[in-house]
Amino acid sequence: xxxxxxxxxxxTSLSDPTMxxxxxxxxxxxxMCCHVKQYxxxxxxxxxxxxxxxxLDAARGVATAVKQ
Numbered sequence: 001x002x003x004x005x006x007x008x009x010x011x012t013s014l015s016d017p018t019m020x021x022x023x024x025x026x027x028x029x030x031x032m033c034c035h036v037k038q039y040x041x042x043x044x045x046x047x048x049x050x051x052x053x054x055x056l057d058a059a060r061g062v063a064t065a066v067k068q
Contacts (some may be wrong), residue, residue: 003045011046030062 029037031053039045 002043003039004043006044008046008048010029011030011044030060032057 015019032050035046035053
Protein backbone atom coordinates (compact mmCIF):
# COMPACT_ATOMS: atom_id res chain seq x y z
CA UNK A 1 0.00 0.00 0.00
CA UNK A 2 1.32 3.44 -0.89
CA UNK A 3 1.28 5.71 2.15
CA UNK A 4 -1.04 8.67 2.22
CA UNK A 5 1.30 11.28 3.59
CA UNK A 6 -0.29 13.89 5.82
CA UNK A 7 1.16 16.53 8.09
CA UNK A 8 0.45 16.81 11.78
CA UNK A 9 -2.08 19.59 11.31
CA UNK A 10 -4.10 17.60 8.75
CA UNK A 11 -3.90 14.48 10.93
CA THR A 12 -5.35 16.28 13.94
CA SER A 13 -8.29 17.47 11.83
CA LEU A 14 -9.27 13.94 10.79
CA SER A 15 -12.29 12.85 12.75
CA ASP A 16 -12.95 9.20 13.45
CA PRO A 17 -12.42 8.87 17.20
CA THR A 18 -13.43 5.21 17.30
CA MET A 19 -10.73 4.30 14.78
CA UNK A 20 -8.02 6.17 16.69
CA UNK A 21 -9.16 4.67 20.00
CA UNK A 22 -9.00 1.17 18.49
CA UNK A 23 -5.52 1.72 17.05
CA UNK A 24 -3.98 3.59 19.97
CA UNK A 25 -5.90 1.94 22.78
CA UNK A 26 -3.72 -1.18 22.97
CA UNK A 27 -1.80 -1.24 26.27
CA UNK A 28 1.85 -2.18 26.06
CA UNK A 29 2.29 -1.48 22.36
CA UNK A 30 5.03 0.89 21.34
CA UNK A 31 4.05 4.18 19.76
CA MET A 32 5.73 3.04 16.54
CA CYS A 33 3.68 -0.17 16.63
CA CYS A 34 0.53 1.93 16.84
CA HIS A 35 1.80 4.13 14.00
CA VAL A 36 2.32 1.04 11.83
CA LYS A 37 -1.18 -0.25 12.74
CA GLN A 38 -2.59 3.14 11.76
CA TYR A 39 -0.83 2.91 8.40
CA UNK A 40 -2.10 -0.63 7.80
CA UNK A 41 -5.70 0.36 8.57
CA UNK A 42 -5.84 3.81 7.00
CA UNK A 43 -2.87 4.18 4.66
CA UNK A 44 -1.84 7.30 6.58
CA UNK A 45 1.85 7.62 7.42
CA UNK A 46 3.16 10.67 9.26
CA UNK A 47 6.91 10.74 8.71
CA UNK A 48 7.33 13.64 11.17
CA UNK A 49 6.23 11.34 14.00
CA UNK A 50 8.76 8.58 13.34
CA UNK A 51 11.75 10.11 15.16
CA UNK A 52 9.50 11.37 17.96
CA UNK A 53 7.90 7.95 18.51
CA UNK A 54 11.25 6.17 18.29
CA UNK A 55 12.75 8.44 20.97
CA LEU A 56 9.71 8.10 23.24
CA ASP A 57 9.68 4.31 22.82
CA ALA A 58 13.40 4.18 23.63
CA ALA A 59 12.83 6.29 26.75
CA ARG A 60 10.05 3.90 27.80
CA GLY A 61 12.25 0.88 27.07
CA VAL A 62 9.80 -0.49 24.51
CA ALA A 63 10.86 -2.13 21.24
CA THR A 64 9.72 -0.18 18.20
CA ALA A 65 7.97 -1.60 15.16
CA VAL A 66 9.11 -0.95 11.62
CA LYS A 67 6.81 -0.25 8.68
CA GLN A 68 7.15 -2.99 6.07
